[in-house]
Amino acid sequence: MESKGAVLTGEHFISGNEACAEGALAAGCRFFAGYPITPSTEVAEHMAERLPEVGGTFIQMEDELASMNAILGAAWAGAKTMSATSGPGFSLMMENLGLGIMTETPCVLVNIQRGGPSTGLPTLVGQGDMMQARWGSHGPYEIIALSPSSPQEIFDLTIKAFNLSEQFRIPVLIMSDEVVGHMTEKVIIPPADDIKLTPRRTPKVSPEKYLPYDPDEDLVPAMALAGQGYKMHVTGLTHDRKGYPVITEEAQIELVQRLIDKIRKNRDKIIEYHEDQCEGADVIVCSYGISARTSLLPIQLAREEGLKVGLFKPIVVWPFPEERIGQLAAGVKAFVVPEINYGQISLEVERCAHGKAEVIQVPHAGGGIHDPAKVLEAIRRAAK
Amino acid sequence: MIERHPMDQLLREDRIPHIWCSGCGLGTSLTAFMSALQDTGISLDNVSVVSGIGCTGRVAGYVKLDSFHTTHGRPIPFAVGLHLANPSLKVVVFSGDGDLIAIGGNHFIHSARRNLDMTIICVNNFNYGMTGGQGGPTTPIGAKTSTTPYGNFEFPFNIPHLAAASGATYVARWTALDARRLRKSIHEALMKRGFSVVEIISPCPTLFGRFNRQGTGLDILNSYREQTVIQHGADPAKVGIEPGGKIIVGKFVDIERPTFLDVVNQGLKGKFGPPVEKPRAEELAIPSVDE
Ligand code: SF4
Numbered sequence: 219m220e221s222k223g224a225v226l227t228g229e230h231f232i233s234g235n236e237a238c239a240e241g242a243l244a245a246g247c248r249f250f251a252g253y254p255i256t257p258s259t260e261v262a263e264h265m266a267e268r269l270p271e272v273g274g275t276f277i278q279m280e281d282e283l284a285s286m287n288a289i290l291g292a293a294w295a296g297a298k299t300m301s302a303t304s305g306p307g308f309s310l311m312m313e314n315l316g317l318g319i320m321t322e323t324p325c326v327l328v329n330i331q332r333g334g335p336s337t338g339l340p341t342l343v344g345q346g347d348m349m350q351a352r353w354g355s356h357g358p359y360e361i362i363a364l365s366p367s368s369p370q371e372i373f374d375l376t377i378k379a380f381n382l383s384e385q386f387r388i389p390v391l392i393m394s395d396e397v398v399g400h401m402t403e404k405v406i407i408p409p410a411d412d413i414k415l416t417p418r419r420t421p422k423v424s425p426e427k428y429l430p431y432d433p434d435e436d437l438v439p440a441m442a443l444a445g446q447g448y449k450m451h452v453t454g455l456t457h458d459r460k461g462y463p464v465i466t467e468e469a470q471i472e473l474v475q476r477l478i479d480k481i482r483k484n485r486d487k488i489i490e491y492h493e494d495q496c497e498g499a500d501v502i503v504c505s506y507g508i509s510a511r512t513s514l515l516p517i518q519l520a521r522e523e524g525l526k527v528g529l530f531k532p533i534v535v536w537p538f539p540e541e542r543i544g545q546l547a548a549g550v551k552a553f554v555v556p557e558i559n560y561g562q563i564s565l566e567v568e569r570c571a572h573g574k575a576e577v578i579q580v581p582h583a584g585g586g587i588h589d590p591a592k593v594l595e596a597i598r599r600a601a602k
Numbered sequence: 603m604i605e606r607h608p609m610d611q612l613l614r615e616d617r618i619p620h621i622w623c624s625g626c627g628l629g630t631s632l633t634a635f636m637s638a639l640q641d642t643g644i645s646l647d648n649v650s651v652v653s654g655i656g657c658t659g660r661v662a663g664y665v666k667l668d669s670f671h672t673t674h675g676r677p678i679p680f681a682v683g684l685h686l687a688n689p690s691l692k693v694v695v696f697s698g699d700g701d702l703i704a705i706g707g708n709h710f711i712h713s714a715r716r717n718l719d720m721t722i723i724c725v726n727n728f729n730y731g732m733t734g735g736q737g738g739p740t741t742p743i744g745a746k747t748s749t750t751p752y753g754n755f756e757f758p759f760n761i762p763h764l765a766a767a768s769g770a771t772y773v774a775r776w777t778a779l780d781a782r783r784l785r786k787s788i789h790e791a792l793m794k795r796g797f798s799v800v801e802i803i804s805p806c807p808t809l810f811g812r813f814n815r816q817g818t819g820l821d822i823l824n825s826y827r828e829q830t831v832i833q834h835g836a837d838p839a840k841v842g843i844e845p846g847g848k849i850i851v852g853k854f855v856d857i858e859r860p861t862f863l864d865v866v867n868q869g870l871k872g873k874f875g876p877p878v879e880k881p882r883a884e885e886l887a888i889p890s891v892d893e
Contacts, residue, residue: 249687275686280712284679291683444668447647453671
């Protein structure tokens with residue numbers, strides 16, 4: 219068999235899930251642990267086929283608790299690592315997503331969202347995990363989550379997810395959905411040299427001088443790897459700069475404040491969104507993932523009716539682009555927020571609009587995408 | 603000149619004194635492990651110790667090695683990641699019976715089934731010490747704990763049997779009394795290819811001992827002297843611990859079986875040529891699966 223490279227430069231006609239796996243490989247991911255679950259399984263299947271070709275390791279674990287832990291362990295051994303899951307599996311991963319956040323372990327976790335709650339709609343779309351992505355693990359923390367609307371975007375954003383996870387030493391979530399995961403479209407994979415990758419931040423001092431949780435100026439500490447002689451201690455307990463557990467209020471404040479600040483104070487380096495005709499708009503449709511895409515037709519129809527409608531699409535959903543929403547709120551009558559849940563990101567838009575603009579939800583229980591007529595109707599209402 | 607204890611280089615001195623109660627068997631268990639590790643001559647830079655949660659889970663915090671204190675029940679899958687991403691590491695999971703056999707039981711059996719090359723040291727004190735002495739997966743039937751005030755109604759797991767039936771290549775059990783044999787056994791387990799398991803029966807005088815009127819840590823160790831029978835090669839199915847019965851110790855399993863990576867390497871042999879592209883500088887140096 220001919221070995222393929224890690225970066226399949228060229229034009230491909232592939233599904234979102236395959237594009238996600240190819241994005242991971244192009245980003246240097248060489249370890250994948252996962253558990254089969256619809257509708258994300260094709261990511262694992264593609265990694266099972268492709269990782270051995272590039273000298274990486276695939277393992278199917280016994281459940282999602284194990285998968286999440288395995289990618290954390292592999293990250294400490296030096297690999298760029300990923301797992302992919304959906305609804306129920308995402309719930310199971312919440313436990314050790316927290317461990318990844320607390321121990322500042324870079325890795326990427328993909329959620330191909332399906333309808334819930336519970337087993338819900340294994341084969342059909344949902345966007346009901348957006349707040350779980352933000353708050354699903356216990357305790358206070360900040361997270362980074364990206365939301366792709368197409369196979370090309372999931373390819374690009376998977377690379378971005380790896381880069382952000384290395385830059386900020388944090389698990390990064392890709393909050394995709396069943397429709398994007400199963401949609402087959404053209405994906406252009408650039409030449410390897412055009413793909414910018416963020417290397418791991420490794421210690422510049424000797425093991426004797428190394429403090430595993432002593433942050434650099436941007437609040438992110440350098441990460442030693444197992445087997446390098448640093449003999450570091452890594453714990454999910456509240457710890458000091460040495461990495462040792464310290465069960466006090468002071469230690470908690472010092473550590474957790476930094477974990478929060480390393481994302482909040484670096485927001486400008488993380489946040490990304492796409493705007494179309496938001497300046498001067500009366501109504502802005504704020505939507506993400508597949509719903510941003512299904513909003514395009516109603517926006518076009520509304521514009522044909524003479525309404526001034528913009529599209530605001532957060533590409534990075536967490537941290538939420540609150541400053542920009544606040545600025546835009548001052549100039550519009552209302553935001554329309556179609557999403558396949560009963561109001562998650564719309565609540566965030568409402569919070570950031572500070573009462574300056576109305577926020578109209580266009581909820582959907584899941585199982586399908588929005589009827590364009592419903593979104594159009596909401597835009598018309600908003601424009602009044 | 604002050605003589606340094608040979609163990610010092612293996613302990614995080616700045617974390618001592620440890621949190622364990624006096625009379626607890628964990629100190630002996632840790633000493634046996636560290637001595638065994640030194641006996642093997644394995645480069646200490648290459649050793650990773652992974653623990654879960656509980657009194658035993660604190661081990662990772664005391665050893666001056668790359669050490670990972672994970673979530674409850676999850677040290678094995680974390681260790682799986684470490685091992686597979688860098689097979690040149692010697693990965694040891696050191697945790698308790700509640701952590702490895704109850705909440706982490708699924709990971710235990712599946713990692714044994716795959717025969718991942720790692721050593722599991724499971725300290726069994728028959729209860730959950732850290733949370734105040736609750737019943738667990740190894741609590742003998744009838745025993746009193748804080749959640750079994752009328753005596754335990756559940757049948758316990760026989761850990762060597764579970765390990766052997768799941769596919770472990772090395773299975774042994776010792777008590778914390780027999781430090782010398784325990785050390786030798788851990789040495790063997792560390793050198794064994796595949797999923798090796800050493801169960802250590804250990805006193806918890808503060809909780810399980812008190813609830814069951816076993817006396818001090820020393821009394822419990824003394825009781826092991828009478829209760830323990832060494833039976834190398836005993837059928838693991840027959841070494842379950844019955845209340846008031848004998849504790850059968852020894853090496854029960856020592857077999858050869860291809861490890862997960864052996865099978866992976868065999869299965870992929872000759873399938874792929876050398877990579878088309880050289881890895882770029884930004885890509886991390888990931889050890890290949892060839893050990
Ligand atoms: S509670 Fe029991 S197991 Fe825990 S340290 Fe004390 S004696 Fe040891």
